[in-house]
Amino acid sequence: MSVAERQMDANHTPQSDILLELTGVKKYFPITGGVLRRTIGAVKAVDDISFTLRKGETLGLVGESGCGKSTTGRVIMKILDPTAGTIRFDGRDITKLSGRALREMRQDFQMVFQDPYSSLNPRMSVGALVAEPLIVNKKGTREQIRDEVERLLQVVGLSPEARLRFPHEFSGGQRQRIAIARALALKPKLIVADEAVSALDVSIQAQILNLLADLRKEFGLSYVFISHNLAVVKHVSDRVGVMYLGRMVELADKAKLYSQPLHPYTQALLSAAPEPKRNVTRDRIVLAGDVPSPANPPSGCAFHTRCPKVMDVCKSQRPELTAYGDGQLVACHLYA
Amino acid sequence: MATQIVQHAVKKPERKVTVGKSPTRLAFERFFRNPLAVAGVIVLSLIILVTIFAPFLTKFSPSTADIMNTDSPPTALHPLGTDASGFDNLARVLYGGRVDLTVAFAAAFMSMFLGTLYGGISGFFGGWVDNIMMRFVDIMLNFPFLILVLALESIFSVQGVWILVFVVGVTAWPGPARLMRGMFLQLREQDYVIGARTIGCSSWRIIFRHMLPNTLSFLIVLVSFSVASYVGLEAALSFLGLGVPLSVPSWGGMLNASTGYIQLTTEPYAWGPPMAMIVLTILSVNFIGDGLRDAFDPQSKA
Numbered sequence: 001m002s003v004a005e006r007q008m009d010a011n012h013t014p015q016s017d018i019l020l021e022l023t024g025v026k027k028y029f030p031i032t033g034g035v036l037r038r039t040i041g042a043v044k045a046v047d048d049i050s051f052t053l054r055k056g057e058t059l060g061l062v063g064e065s066g067c068g069k070s071t072t073g074r075v076i077m078k079i080l081d082p083t084a085g086t087i088r089f090d091g092r093d094i095t096k097l098s099g100r101a102l103r104e105m106r107q108d109f110q111m112v113f114q115d116p117y118s119s120l121n122p123r124m125s126v127g128a129l130v131a132e133p134l135i136v137n138k139k140g141t142r143e144q145i146r147d148e149v150e151r152l153l154q155v156v157g158l159s160p161e162a163r164l165r166f167p168h169e170f171s172g173g174q175r176q177r178i179a180i181a182r183a184l185a186l187k188p189k190l191i192v193a194d195e196a197v198s199a200l201d202v203s204i205q206a207q208i209l210n211l212l213a214d215l216r217k218e219f220g221l222s223y224v225f226i227s228h229n230l231a232v233v234k235h236v237s238d239r240v241g242v243m244y245l246g247r248m249v250e251l252a253d254k255a256k257l258y259s260q261p262l263h264p265y266t267q268a269l270l271s272a273a274p275e276p277k278r279n280v281t282r283d284r285i286v287l288a289g290d291v292p293s294p295a296n297p298p299s300g301c302a303f304h305t306r307c308p309k310v311m312d313v314c315k316s317q318r319p320e321l322t323a324y325g326d327g328q329l330v331a332c333h334l335y336a
Numbered sequence: 337m338a339t340q341i342v343q344h345a346v347k348k349p350e351r352k353v354t355v356g357k358s359p360t361r362l363a364f365e366r367f368f369r370n371p372l373a374v375a376g377v378i379v380l381s382l383i384i385l386v387t388i389f390a391p392f393l394t395k396f397s398p399s400t401a402d403i404m405n406t407d408s409p410p411t412a413l414h415p416l417g418t419d420a421s422g423f424d425n426l427a428r429v430l431y432g433g434r435v436d437l438t439v440a441f442a443a444a445f446m447s448m449f450l451g452t453l454y455g456g457i458s459g460f461f462g463g464w465v466d467n468i469m470m471r472f473v474d475i476m477l478n479f480p481f482l483i484l485v486l487a488l489e490s491i492f493s494v495q496g497v498w499i500l501v502f503v504v505g506v507t508a509w510p511g512p513a514r515l516m517r518g519m520f521l522q523l524r525e526q527d528y529v530i531g532a533r534t535i536g537c538s539s540w541r542i543i544f545r546h547m548l549p550n551t552l553s554f555l556i557v558l559v560s561f562s563v564a565s566y567v568g569l570e571a572a573l574s575f576l577g578l579g580v581p582l583s584v585p586s587w588g589g590m591l592n593a594s595t596g597y598i599q600l601t602t603e604p605y606a607w608g609p610p611m612a613m614i615v616l617t618i619l620s621v622n623f624i625g626d627g628l629r630d631a632f633d634p635q636s637k638a
Contacts (some may be wrong), residue, residue, distance in 0.1 A: 077534055079530055079533065079534065103536040103538075104536075106534060106535070106536050107536065110534060110535070111531065111534050113530075113531060114527075115527060118526055118527040118528060119527035119531050120528055121528040121549075121550070122359055122550070123358065123359060123360065123549045123550060123552075125356060132532075132535060132537070133535040133536065136535060136537050136538075137535075137536050164355045164356055165355070165356030166356040166357065166358055166359065168359060179531075182531075182535070185535075186535065186536075
């Protein structure tokens, strides 16, 4: 990493370089109860998250199931409306956007879903599926759209004839390619990949990851890459955010995060990931207990119930995400 | 030999374009491999053809009575005899299907249409809209159906095919509505429906392009089963005297005309054929429905 890049940490990046900016985003799902279905509580799926994504960058989001990483992706995609906070995309506040304006804006950010078996309408041919974004947004004539569909299918490594067939005739990896072609059709600037490879075989995962990397170079895409798989995130990301119970506990450049994780949760997570080198043995940090319910998160630091380095202050005060060392952001009282 | 080889080599390889088969087409291919279902289609088609071409199969009109020749046993002139009013039984069996099938199909489509519209709106929007709409369905499901038929018939002071269709349609939709609401609620959370939204589809497009086509297989099965039950319903209502007027031939009406002990024991030629037609129609429609269900959903081997 060059000195110039080192100085460009999230706080010092010029505005024009920032593609996506989340500020204090919260997403609470109400819990209703009783005959009158009154709100009696809330599941805090995403609880005060802020981060920025630079143009051309890939940000990995990792965490256990239920930590809010998928909800974050859906809030970015405007599938869910945030309870609080703002989302800025390409300099525009899209938090309150709706109707036509939102539909126009949406062309710039697209999503690739986890399960390619449920993300493609089984009753539409592949050609119709890939053409749909173009048709809906009125991009060109019939002939132009057909040519574009054939080109897109080739870009993702399928034959142009595939457009005449139906999703059920393809394997999981091929379907994910179709889903990617569909996401690429509108030439987006950002792609949110929500567990985009976790439903695939390991050998196919590599193919799809390489395809995503190639596309990023070719089209200058930015990715928010959501996964529970640390190795996959390490492979694709520039920066990695670690989430726990709806909060961002650590956010840093990939190299730093994987070589010197600061947050005790990140340390535990990394120690649990399989090590490809045979002779390297590591101390495994085993966390006791289960993830607390996001409907009733612990006071102070959400991780204090399972943290091996817990202190008194952790139980009462919520740590803020602050820079430590050279730009590694961590939310932990150990580094305050 | 040599020229042949050369020719073969020169011949351009044809560009092979395989067109895929849609899931609907695959389902129909499976359907036509099911012998019972195909038998159902054949029998039902025969019944429909017979009722359509009734004028060519009998020279008698089902609504002009031969009053000099009532309660006739089968003769060369009247192969199934005549009833107490002198109507030709064969003509009434042949023409009677028109009423039964019209009522059954029209009522099935009407209740499906209303049910899909209502259930679709309820399921698509969800939330409080869904809540209010479903409470109304609960009320409608408990509505006494026979009383409504009686009330409507006395209000309009008419008996007839379309009153029957209307009554069945407006009372039978809550069942399908509830099923369709469930389908829509389930589909709404499907990734491809959420995905359609992210690429900028309008709600209309999502409903008609992504959701409805995926309920179609379910709808077809639902229609086929309800047609079967409405054939039985028409028969039951006519049997109770709540169906079409006596002058209009219907299978249920014919059964009603033969309820006397004398007719039951001595005139099987009068009530046997309409009964057989009702049973055959219901059976064949049910077999078709079973076949469609298995064809559209190969996993369910119920």
